[in-house]
Amino acid sequence: MRNRAIFLLFCAICAIAIPGCGEPAKSIVLWHAYRGREESAIELLARRYEEQHPGVTVDLLSIPFDAYSSKLGAAIPRAHGPDLFIDANERLGVYLRDGLVAPVGDALPDAEVGAYDKTSVDAVTLGGVRYAVPLTNKCLALYVNDALVKSDPKSIEEISRLRASLPDDVYPLAYEAPNSFFHAPFLYAFGGRMLDDRGRFAFQGEAAAKSIDFVRDLTLARVVPVEPDGALVTRLFASGHAATAINGPWMMSELEGTVSYHVIPLPPIEAAASSSTHGEMKPLLTVEGVMLSPTGAEREEVRAFARYLAGEDSALLRAGLGQQVVARSDVWQNDLIASDLKLKAFHDAARAAVPMPTSPAMRAAWVPANQAIVKVLRGDAKSVDALEEAAARFADAMRPQPPPPSPAPLLVALGAILLGLAFYAVRRAQNPSFRVAVRKSMPAYRYVAHAAIVIFALVIVPLAAGALASFFAGTETHPLYVGMTNYVRILTARGGPLLGHGSFYLTLLVTVLWTLANVTLHVAIGLVLGVALSRPLLRFKAIYRVLLILPWAVPSYVTALAWKGMFHRQFGAVNAILKALGAEPVSWFSHFSTAFAANVATNVWLGFPFMMVVTLGALTSIPKDVLEAAEVDGATRLQRFFKVTLPLLKPTLLPAVVLGAVWTFNMFNVVFLVSGGEPDDSTDILVSDAYRWAFTRDAQYGYAAAYAVLIFFLLLGGTRLLGKVAGSEEGIT
Amino acid sequence: MTLPHEQLSTSVSVASASSEVSAPATAPKRKLRCSVRGAKKSFGQNPILRGVDLDIEEGAFAVLVGPSGCGKSTLLRLVAGLEELDEGTIHLGERDVTHAPPRDRDVAMVFQSYALYPHLSVRENLAFGLKLRKTSDKDIDERVREASKMLSLGELLDRMPKQLSGGQKQRVAMGRAIVRRPQIFLFDEPLSNLDAALRAEVRVEIRRNHDQLRATTLYVTHDQVEAMTLADTLWVMNGGVVEQKGTPLDVYERPRSEFVAGFLGSPQMNFFDAKLEKEGDRWLAIGEGARIAIGEERFGAALTEGRTVRAGVRPHDLVRAEEGQPIAGNLHVEIIEALGFEAIAHGWLTASGPRVIARLDADEARKAKSGDSIPLAVTPGSAHLFDPKTGLALDAK
C-alpha cells in the first residue's frame, strides 16, 4: 500500500519534471479564452471539422483570460502548449520576442489575403510576415440610445449639444475617460498617436495635449461623467442615464433586455478638423486571430485547421452564432449577417480603426498615459506638464539595462557561503555527541520528513528561485544576468531624488505609515469591540459577534471593490452621505491624504475582526478575581482596563500584532483595488509597487524580485525587533 | 512605627443606637465597624441570602462558617461592594455604603486564589492600591517596607507572582491588604489552597498579625480549626441565614440547633433518636441502643417523660466505660483510626442504629480491634438535646 503510493508519487514527479516523456500528441490542441456564445461557436466548428476530416481530433482547452498569456509563456517553450491558440494582435510583439508564435505560412496564403479586412491583416503583420490568421475585429464604436437621441450625431460636438435638452441626471456621452484605450480615438482625431514607429512613447506634444484638454472641457461641461469605470458606463447606458456611450462589442451582451439602442462608427470631432484631417475618431483595433506555436506551425493539419477556422463557412457561423465581428470582408456581403446592423456598425468602425501597436513597449505605455489623463481631468496639472511627466515615467520603466557585469562576484560569494556551510557541517559531524544526538533523534526525523519536504518544495524553493531572479533582468525566456544592478538601482532611487516619485524610500515611508495606521486602528477597534462583547450583561451577544466577524468572512477583494465603489466621487455612497449632511463631496482619489484614508478605512474594515477575536479569546484567560481585586483596590473601570486588562492582554496580542503588521505591510488587494495607487502611484505600498514593475512596466521581473527580496528582509528585521519586545514581556504569563 | 489601627481609629465614629450586638458580657461595648441589616440577595430565582444581620465591632475578628453554598462568599462580596444587595443596608463605620462602589468603601480583600496582578512585581502589587489613591511615594515606600517586614516579604519584593510559592503568594495577598490600612479586612478562605502544615503556620501568623494590628476583620472559612482558633465572634450560617453567633467556645459548647452542633466539631457529633425517661432521679434519653444520661439543670422544664428528642453526644464525650460507670451502650467496632495520642473508633450500637464515633485512649486503641464490643460511657452533663421537629436545642435558657 505504502510502496504503491510512493511509486505513484515518483511517477507524478517524473511527469512534471521530464517534459514530453509521454506519447507525442496526435490530436490538434487549440487554446482559447472564449466564453458564452463565442465558445459555443468555436466548439461547434471543431466538431464539424472533425466530421469533415475523419482521423483528426481537435482538443479544445478554454483557459481563463487572466492567466492566458502567462500560461502560454510557460507551456509552449516546454512543448506541452497548444498547437494553435486564439489571441489578440497586440500580444504578438511579446510572443514573438519570447518565441511563442511562428509565421502562419499557408494558413493565410497571399491569394486569400483579399478576402480579409485590410486593417485586420495589417494588424497581424510584423515586418512583412503574417503571424496570425485574423478572426474578429474588436474596436470601439458609438452606442446610441434610440429614445434619447433623435438622429445619429454627426460629430462629438453635436453630442455635447444634447446637454441642453437632456435632464440633469442623463449624460450625453459616457465612456471610460481615464483609460487611454478609450482616449485613443480622441488622440488620433487630433493627429496624435500612442507610440511612434520605433516603439517610443508618442503620447505627448500639442496634439496629445489638445485631445486631453478637449475631454477635460467635456467633463467640465458635464457632457461626460467624472471618472467612470467600465461597469459604471454600462450601468449608465443600460439605465437610460447616458444618451450615447463609447464602448466595444462586449457591452452588447450586457444590454440585452434593457434600452433600445443602435450602434454607429465614432463620429468626428469638429474642433480637431484641420487642413489635413477631418477630425476622425480612430479607435484602436484589436484583431483576434489564430496563432500557431512553433511546433504547431510545422504540422500540415494544424495549418489546415487554422485556415478552416478563419474561413468563410466558419466566419458565417462565428458571426451568426458567436456574434463576432468577423474580420472577413466577403462575409459581410451575406445578407443574413449584414442585416445585423449592430455587428455591421462595429465592422464598419474597424475599417477606420488604427491597429493596436504590437510592440512590447505598449504594455509600459498604458499606465503613464492613464495617469496623465486623470491628472488633467482632475485639474491637478496642465496637460503639457502631465504628458511630459508621463513620457519621463515611460522612459524610466523602459530604461535599457546596463551591460551585464561578470557573474564572478556572485559566484564567489555563493561559493564562500557554501564552503562555510560545508566546513561548519563537517565540524559538527565530527563532534561525537552531535552524532549520538542525531542518531537518537532519527525516528523523530522520520515523522517530520514529509512536512519538511513539502515545506522545502513549496516554500524554500520558490523563495530561493525568487531571490535568484532578482539578479537577472530581461524576460523569463531570455534572462540576462545583471548582478546587483537591480538592488543598486532600487536603493539609489534609480538615480532620482531619494524621496522622489516612485522611489523605494518614498514607497517604504508610505508602507510604514500604512502599516502603523492600520495596525493601530485594528488593535484599538478590535480591543474596544472585544471588551464590549465580553461584557456578561450584554444582550444579543451572539448576533453582534456574528455581525462583527462578517467583514472577515467576505473575500477581501469583494470588500475592496465594494469600498472602491463607495468612494466614487460622483456615484459613491460616502459622498452621497456627505451630501445629505450638507458637506461638500470629496474627490477621494485625487489627493494622497483622502486616497490613503480610503485605503485605510477599507483595510480597517477588513482587519479589525481578527483583533477582536484575538481579544475575545485573550479576555477569557484573564481571571475574574484579579479584576475584582483591582476593583476593591480602588480602580475605576478605565483604570482596570488600562492597568490590568490591557497589560494582561499584551502577551496574547503582541504575536497577533506582529502577524497583523506583516499582513498589512503586504496587503496588496486593498491598495491595488481601492486606490490602485492613485493619485499618481502615491498610495502604492512596496508590494503593489513591485507588482507594477513586474506587470505594468515592461515586465521587469528581476527588478520586482529584488523588491520582493528587500521586502522579505525588511519584514524579517521588523518581526525580529517586535519579537524582542514581545520576549521581554514574557515574564507576565 | 505607625500602626494602621492608630491611623484608622481617627475615622471611627460612635456606633448607632440600634447596636444590639451580643458582645461577651465581660467585654465593654465597643464601636461597630461593620453592620449589615436584613441583607437579601438572589441570583435569578435563587434566594441566596434570606435576611442576614451581621455586626462586627471595631478591631474584632469575625469568622463566618457554614456549609458550602450557604452564601458566605456572597455576603463577603456584598460587604466589599462586588455584588449589590437586593434588600437591606450595609454600614461601614457610620457611613451607609449600601450603594457605594468598592473603591468608595475602603475595604481590602484577600481572595482564595490570591488574585495577585500577574504582570506586576510583588512590590508593585503591594503598591497598586496606594498608587490609585495617589498616596505619596514616600508613604508608599514606608508602608510597603512595614508590611514586608511584618510578613517577611523582603526578599520577594522584586519577584513576579509566578515566581512565588503558594504560601508566598498568600503572604503577598495579605500584604496587599495590610498596606491599604482599610476600614475592614475581608478574607475569603485564604488558606484553602495551602497544604495542611503551611495552613497551620499561616493561621498562627494571621492571628498574630491581627493581635498586632487590631484591624477589623471578616473571615470566611470552611475549616473548623481556623474558625475556632481565629474568631473573636463566630457566625454560623446555613441556607442563607445566620443560625448562631457567639464566641467560638460558646457556640461549640451550647449549639443552638442540631445543625450547628453537627457542623462544628470534628469528628462530628453522634445523634440518636431517643425518648426521655426518668429512672429514679436521673433523666435518660433512650433509643437506638443508647442510654444517655442527661444533665437536669441544663434543660430544666424541657424534660418531660416520654418526649421524643434527638440526643447528641460529641465523640470526645463518648469514652470507654470505667468500672462502675453507667453503660451508655456497647460499641461494635468496625474501624479504629489511631491518631497516636488517642484513637477514633467507628462502629454502631445496634445494627439498625446510626453510625457511632467514640474516642479511645491510645492504650485502649492498641488493645481494641475490629469486631470488638466496647462498653461506652457518656461524660456527665455533656449530652445535648434537640427538638426533632424544629431542630432547636432544648436548653433551659
Ligand SMILES: Nc1ncnc2c1ncn2[C@@H]1O[C@H](COP(=O)(O)OP(=O)(O)OP(=O)(O)O)[C@@H](O)[C@H]1O
Ligand atoms: N454570580 C452568581 N450567579 C449565580 N449564582 C451564584 C453566583 N454566585 C454565587 N452563586 C450561587 O450562590 C450560592 C452561594 O454561593 P457562595 O459562593 O456565597 O457560597 P459559599 O458559602 O461561599 O460556598 P463555598 O463554601 O463553597 O465557597 C451558590 O449556590 C452559588 O451557586
Ligand SMILES: [Mg+2]
Ligand atoms: Mg465561597
